[in-house]
Amino acid sequence: MLSVLNIESKILGGLERLSEALKALLWEKAKTFGISPIQIQILLFVSNHKREICNVSYLAKEFNVTKATISDAVRILLKKEYLEKDYSPTDNRRYNLLMTSSGVELVHQLEGYADVFNKELSSFGEQELANVFNTLSKLIFQLNQKGIIQVQRTCYNCKFYSGDKIENHYCNLLNSKLSAEEIQIDCDEFEE
Ligand code: SF4
Structure with a gap:
């Protein structure tokens, strides 16, 4: 029998499917470059935001994951030299993250992962x-x-x-x- 859902449930279902599709596209890119989706998300974030907020605590809140998860991902990105540390001049335990030139180059190649979404969205009218x-x-x-x-x-x-x-x-x-x-x-x- 056809199930009749209210509009809120249908919207939620739609958002869930879109989110899954975006994650799948991100996974595809991640596989190509041998890095994990959370590592890609970190790189994209650091490359598009000001230095003051590019640190482990802020990233954990941004992506709703634990600091340990972010620290692990950041450790690998530092090792692969896509990111580097910018230590606080007053406290050498604190640092923000900066892109290296290889990081910038990688982000350049990653950025188009959701192009197919942009293309489909551009087929809708401005008001919509x-x-x-x-x-x-x-x-x-x-x-x-x-x-x-x-x-x-x-x-x-x-x-x-x-x-x-x-x-x-x-x-x-x-x-x-x-x-x-x-x-x-x-x-x-x-x-x-
Ligand atoms: S109100 Fe704040 S968030 Fe909005 S454009 Fe101005 S500075 Fe940016």
Whole structure:
């Protein structure tokens, strides 16, 4: 018999399938370069974020895994010379992670792993994509507020944001109104 699910359950099912497909694409790339998916995620993160947040503690929160898991993955990336340590000038036990030139080269080859998703998304209309993005950015914020998603650098949680989180959005750092599509979910200038 045909099962009738409510729309929330269907959306959840859809998100789950998309997430599985993204993971599978990442696995494929990982196999090609002989590194694990978490190692790829770390490399992509370090190459796209400012140095201050590229450390074991932050990465563990970002990927919802233990510090031990991140430390193991980082140890291998350091050994393979894709990453290097940038020690704190005041405390030589603390360090952030930096890309090496081989790391940058590898990331360059890894970045296209989700190209097929981008291609399919670009076949939708602008308004349709804007609506999906609007819903997703709000969902991410709400789940962060409930402690389900640990880290997020979205406008809705940023000290520079003012607005009603519905349709009036303003960034006090840029001194500019933001349209729904301009809401950031991973902003480098984000401050809590
Ligand atoms: S700094 Fe970035 S995250 Fe913060 S409000 Fe401005 S655009 Fe949004």
